[in-house]
Structures are given as structure tokens and as C-alpha cells.
Amino acid sequence: MTDLRDKVALVTGAGQGVGQGIALALANAGAAVAVSGRTAAKLEQTCDAIRERGGRALPIAGDVKDPASLGEMVAAAVDAFGGLDIVVNNAQEVPLGTLLEVTDDAFVAGFESGPLASFRLMKLAHPHLVARGGGTIINLASSAGIRWDMTGYGAYAAVKQAVRSLTRAAAAEWGRDGIRVLTVAPHAESPGLKWWVENNPEEAEAFFRTIPLARIGRLEEDIGRAVAALCGPDLAYLTGATIPLDGGQANFD
Template sequence: MTDLTGKVALITGAGQGIGQGTALAMAAAGAAVAVSGRTPEKVEETARLVRERGGTALPLACNVKAADDLAAAVGRTVAELGGIDILVNNAQEVPLGKLDDVTDEAFLAGFESGPLATLRLMKLARPHMVARGGGTILNFCSSAGIRWDMTGYGAYAAVKQAIRSLTRAAAAEWGGENIRVLTIAPHAESPGLKWWIENNPEEAAAFFRTIPLGRVGGLETDIGRALVALCGPDLGYLTGATIPLDGGQANFD
């Protein structure tokens, strides 16, 4: 595994799912992890799991829709862990439903927790990465953004595709500062995907038939460890790209 010893990672949405799996994987690789989320009990549990394995974790209560919370999370990470080398913008509220059914409130929540929070955190983390000689930012999108049939996914796809554009811009503007920015498009055993499978059984069955590897990725083993590798020097020439960690299901070409 890539060695992240001496690195500090700030991970949003780390109380469960991909965020928690990423925290465990990055801590196992040697990074100190700041794990943030809306529910203090959940991020405390993630921190406990990291510490139980011998890692260093800082739990942070943080609502990514609140600008003050984001600034406080970055400030505490730098003050208590020494800086920021890796930013994982994982947290996201999902506005699902046909366009006529998606409320302004739901769409705004998706925008605020997605592209706006991503942009805010990237800008907050950037000077701290520059101070340490560079860094890696991992943003998240979804294959929903390239579905041939957008029915029921238009609002969700819109906020996720906006994140891809922010990634490309940040990679172009900050590459000279040795800051790499990537977008990840995962399929993982997250609570959100499990909920979707349970509530859309027929569509889920059809969905699984389109995954060449025939399974959904493990949170730590398939997604978290892949993100660790993306932060390492062997992939140091990769930036601005969308990386599908989905068993071969989506075609982002």
C-alpha cells in the first residue's frame, strides 16, 4: 500500500459509508485523519475505529452546508494535526426524483452540500496545502451524470456534474502549486446505495447486470485503498480526471 506517513487528510461525511472506509484506509497507510460529519456520535465512532487500529484521528462535527463549520473544520485540522495534505470532499445530500417532484429546498440542499461545499473547502484547504509543498483533493461525482435516461436523476446529476467542472478548473489553476485535483465516481456498499437498492429492487437488479465485475465495491478495500493510491507519488502526474471506481459499469469517455 502507498505510504502516507506524515500526511494529514480531512475527510467529510466520514461518519459512515465511503467517508468512513476512506478514513480507515488512509489511517492504515499512515495518515492522520480529521473525520468530519453532521452527527458527532458517528464521527466519534469512526475516530474510535481508527484509534483502535493504532492510527491518529480527530473527530469534527461539521455541516458542510454551513460556511462557518467548514472554516472551523479546516482550522482545527491545521491547529491539531499540523496541516492538510489531502482533502476528501465526500459529503453530499442527494436530490432525487423527477424534475416536477424535486423541491427548490431539496435542490438547494444538494447544491449547497455538493458543489458549493466542495468549492468552499478547496479554497480553504489550498493555502495550507501550498504551505506543505502541495496536496491532493478528491471530489465526488456519480455515473448518474452520464445516464442515457435521466428520468428521476436530473437534479442529482446536475449538482454532481457541477463538481466535475470545479475539479477541472482547480486542477488547471492550482497545478503549478503541486495541488492535484481528481473526481471519483464510485459504486460502494454505502448506506445510500443500500437504501436505493431496497427501494428500487427491479432497477437495482438491472443495474447489477451492467457491472462487469458483478459486485459493488467494498468501502475500505475497493474505494478507500484506491483513494490512498491516488494520493501517492506513483500517480503524481494524474490530475483533472474523473476516476470511475465502479467495476467497469460507467463509460466516462
């Protein structure tokens, strides 16, 4: 199993879904985990689950769209655990709908919570990662960016493709600092996906038929553990890539 003892991680949007699965897996691998999100009660549930397993966890309520809040997240994690080695930019507001349906406010919120928040948090974390001799940044993307039919997903795809570009740039610029930057694009049993399935049953049925492994990823076992492995020493030569954690459905070539 991946050994992340003595590592400190900060995971945004960790009160539920994919972020929670990643936080649990990182903690299970030995990392101390600062979990951030907007709902304190959900963060406490994640931290309780980590502590029940003997791990170390810190809840940090905040909004990734607020630059000051992002700074407070980093400062709290460093103050509590003595440094920072892993950052997971998971939080995201999703602007779904056709181009005529998506409002300016929804589109802006998607960018503020996605690529802009990731951009800001990566820069805030940079000096702390450098101080530890390097580290790993994981950004979250989506196969929506390369859908065969972009109808209803254009705004969301634009947001997520921007994240992938930032990943490539950071990997190129910060590799000499010992910082690896990767993007993962998961299909997982998250509340968001469950909502989409319930509200788009016919499209969902057709979508699931395109997944070779014929199932959706489990939050901790399939997505979280893969992220933990990406942060570990066995994959220390991998950076700048987009890793599809989707049962073989997407083709990012």
C-alpha cells in the same frame, strides 16, 4: 502499500459509508485523519476504528452547508496535526426524483452540500496545501451524471456534474502550486445505495447486470484504498481526471 505517513487528511461525511471507508484507508496508509460530519457519535465510531489500528484521528462535528463550519473544520485539522495535505469532499445531500418531484429546497441543498461546499472547502484548504508544498484534493461525483436514462436523476446529476467541472478548473489553476485535484465516481456498499436497492428492487437488479465485475465496491478495500493510492506518490502525475470506481460500469469518455 501506499505510504502516507506524515500526511494529514480531512474527510467530510466520514461518519459512515464511503467517507468512513476512505478515512479508514487513509489512516491505514499512515495519514492522520480529521473526520467531519453532522453526527458526533458516528464520527467517534470512525475515530475509534482508526485508533484501534494505531492511527491518529480527530472527530469534527459540523455541516458542510455552513461556510463558518467549513472554516472550523480546516482550522481544527491544522491545529491538531500541524498542517493539511489531503482533502476529500465526500459529504452530499442527494436530491433524487423526477424534475416535477424535486423541490427547490432539495435542489438547493444538493448544491450547497455538493459543489458549493466543495468549492468553499477547496479554497479554504488551498493556502494550507501550498504551505506544505502541494497536496491532493479528491471530490466525489457519480455515474448518475452520464446515465443512459436520466429519469429521476436529473437534479442529482446536475449537482455531481458541477463537481466535476470544479475539479477540472482547480486542477488547471492550482497545478503550479503542486496541488492535484481528482474526482472519483464510486459504486459502494453505502447506506444510500442500500436504501436505493431496497426501494427500487427491479431497477437495481437491471443496474447490477451492467457492472462487468458483477458486484458493488467494498467501502474500504475497493473505494478507500483506491483513494489512498490516488493521494500517494506513485500517481503524482495524475490530475483533473474522473476515476470511475464502479467495476467497469460507467463510461466517462
